[in-house]
Amino acid sequence: xxxxxxxxxxxxxxxxxxxxxxxxxxxxxxxxYKACITKPGTSLSSGEQTCLSRxxxxxxxxxxxVRRTYMTRLSKERMEDQANVI
Numbered sequence: 894x895x896x897x898x899x900x901x902x903x904x905x906x907x908x909x910x911x912x913x914x915x916x917x918x919x920x921x922x923x924x925x926y927k928a929c930i931t932k933p934g935t936s937l938s939s940g941e942q943t944c945l946s947r948x949x950x951x952x953x954x955x956x957x958x959v960r961r962t963y964m965t966r967l968s969k970e971r972m973e974d975q976a977n978v979i
Contacts, residue, residue: 921948921949925952
């Protein structure tokens, strides 16, 4: 019973992670498209390609900075909570 509950919890966590990743990519695509594609056509100019690449790189870089900061904060709060229980 416990292993089944754990399997369901892991499946839910994986679905949440997948949903979050999809939302991140959709948001990045929308922002970068608006910023870089000024004249939509059948192909991308080299300037648009460069802009999109840089935009997506910066977006992911910012996301990773925020994620690391958040994870550090959560870890610190958990350690403080554990110290207060003892």
